Amino acid sequence: MHALLRWCAPLILFCLPLTTSAITLDEGRGLCRSIYFFESWEYSPDQEVEKIAREIIEKAGHHFVPVVCVGDGGRHTLAGSKRMEHGGRSYYVMGFNREFRRHLGENLRGVIAHEVAHASFPDGLCFGGSIEDYTACELGVDKEGERIVGKGVIARAHEAILRIIEKTRVPPTENDLITLRILRARRDALREGK
Ligand SMILES: [Zn+2]
Numbered sequence: 001m002h003a004l005l006r007w008c009a010p011l012i013l014f015c016l017p018l019t020t021s022a023i024t025l026d027e028g029r030g031l032c033r034s035i036y037f038f039e040s041w042e043y044s045p046d047q048e049v050e051k052i053a054r055e056i057i058e059k060a061g062h063h064f065v066p067v068v069c070v071g072d073g074g075r076h077t078l079a080g081s082k083r084m085e086h087g088g089r090s091y092y093v094m095g096f097n098r099e100f101r102r103h104l105g106e107n108l109r110g111v112i113a114h115e116v117a118h119a120s121f122p123d124g125l126c127f128g129g130s131i132e133d134y135t136a137c138e139l140g141v142d143k144e145g146e147r148i149v150g151k152g153v154i155a156r157a158h159e160a161i162l163r164i165i166e167k168t169r170v171p172p173t174e175n176d177l178i179t180l181r182i183l184r185a186r187r188d189a190l191r192e193g194k
Helices: 004-019 026-036 049-057 096-119 131-151 150-170 174-191
Strands: 065-070 079-086 089-097
Touching: 026 065, 026 079, 026 089, 049 065, 049 089, 049 096, 049 131, 065 096, 079 096, 089 096, 096 131, 096 150, 131 150, 131 174, 150 174
Parallel strands: 065 089
Antiparallel strands: 079 089
16 A cells, blocks of 8 residues: 555545645645735635646646636736746646636636646746737747647637626726737737638
8 A cells, every 4th residue: 555545544534635636735825825926826726727727738748736826806917827846846836816717617728728838938938028029929828728729719718808808807907908909919810810
């Protein structure tokens, strides 16, 4: 018997998270606190996101443990992600605005694919440049997302995000306006068959 299971056997309820979950609550909290793109991050053992993320990470050829965090409020970005190394393991930490995630429904897959697609590019590549550089970078990330899950999944997610921003982000933040611009640019490119 595996040493961990033997040690855990008398305390199976206490030990269950160690054997069935990829990360512990403390690890999740620590990782979510360390990401930079939200002001207040909470760890969220969101099994639906984790399951889809695990599948897409594998399909993309990466070896990351997915970690899901949530943020609240209109000031927070809709979604973001970051690679992190901790304790000899590679994690892919994804943040979702709680309200945004709730409105996504079946388009969650397209958004996760976009976030996982960021992992194929050097960390921070899309950030720190001009808005034009950021837009070009995000469109490149979408192309990679399309390679992983298909054009239709990404295109439908874009339409959903446009609707969600218009409906729930009033007034939109500066970042939302940039996101809208990128989504419209990608929609135009798709219509032109690019
Ligand atoms: Zn992005």
